Structure formats: C-alpha cells, structure tokens
Amino acid sequence: MDTQLLNSLALFVLAILVGFEVISKVPATLHTPLMSGANSIHGIVIVGAIIIAAEASDPLGYVLAFVATVFGAANVVGGYVVTDRMLQMFKKKPVAAKADAPKEA
Template sequence: MNTPMLTAVTVFALALLIGFAVISKVPATLHTPLMSATNAVHGIVLIGAMLVASSADDALGYAIAFAAVAFGAANVVGGYAVSDRMLHMFRAPTRGEEEEAKR
C-alpha cells in the first residue's frame, strides 16, 4: 500500500467517525430532512463527474461524462431543494400557542 492511498483511507476512517458523532445527535423528528440533506451531500460526486468530463475526448467518454454530470447535478440541486422545502415546514409554536400549552 502506498502513501496517497493510506492517506485517503485515514481520511475516510476519520470522516466516518465525525459522521457518527454528528449524525447521532440529530433528533428523530428531522430524520427525513437529514437523509435528504445527506443525499444532497453525496451529490459532491458532481465534481468528480466534472473532472472526468474534463479529460473525455471520444464518443464513449462524452456519453459517460454527460450522464454522470446530469445525474450529479440532479442529485445536488434536487437534494438541497427538497431538504429546504421540508425544513421550511418545521415551525416552532407561536407565542400564543406556547402560553396555551403552559396552562
């Protein structure tokens, strides 16, 4: 095993740990927006697709790059948009309701 690979695996392992630490604090109420937000995060694959597209120079390469970029872009834009739509719906009680609940 060579150094760049080892570095990448180290980064992977540490990022997994951060993921476990951060995600375990998310309340069950938000699990659907959480999943759709992480969905958008894996849309980062878009930049990989862009890099592959940048070195494509034949028909097959272009076809693969086109599909990969389209998939990645749909993933990113759709993922963030639907998460935002859902999170917008989660509202705190208004002041009046708060008092109502206390009575």
C-alpha cells in the first residue's frame, strides 16, 4: 500500500472516532436536527461531483457528472435549509412567557 492510502486510512479511522465522540453527547431532544445536520454534511459528495465534472470528457461522463452535481447540490442546500428551519424553532423564552401568561389570562 502506498503512503497516500495509509494516510487516508488513518484520516478515516480518526474521523470515525471523532464522530463517535462528538455525537454521543447530543441530547435526544436534538436527534432529529442532528440527523438532518449529518445528512447535510454527507452532501460533501458535491465536492466529488465537481471533481468528476472537471475530469469528464465524453457524453456519458458529462451525464454522470451532471446528475451527481444535481443530487449533491440538492442534498447540501436542502439539508442545511431544513435543519436551520428546525433549529430556529428551538427557543427557550419560558421564563418571560411564564411571568406574562397569568396577566394575559
């Protein structure tokens, strides 16, 4: 195996461990946004799609690159927007709301 592959494998293993470490602390409350957020991160395949678009030189290659780019872009943009929509709904504000509520009622 060449050095580059060994380096890549090391990177892969360490990133998996970091993933385990970072995620195991997230409370269940946030599991859906977390899954959606992780879902957007694998939209990183868009980088791969751009790379193959740069290398494509025949019609079949163009088609594969184009479809991969559309897929990747939908994954990235949709994923982040929907996660943001979810997270902006998580608000604290109970202290103020509790204090005001009895007066309104």
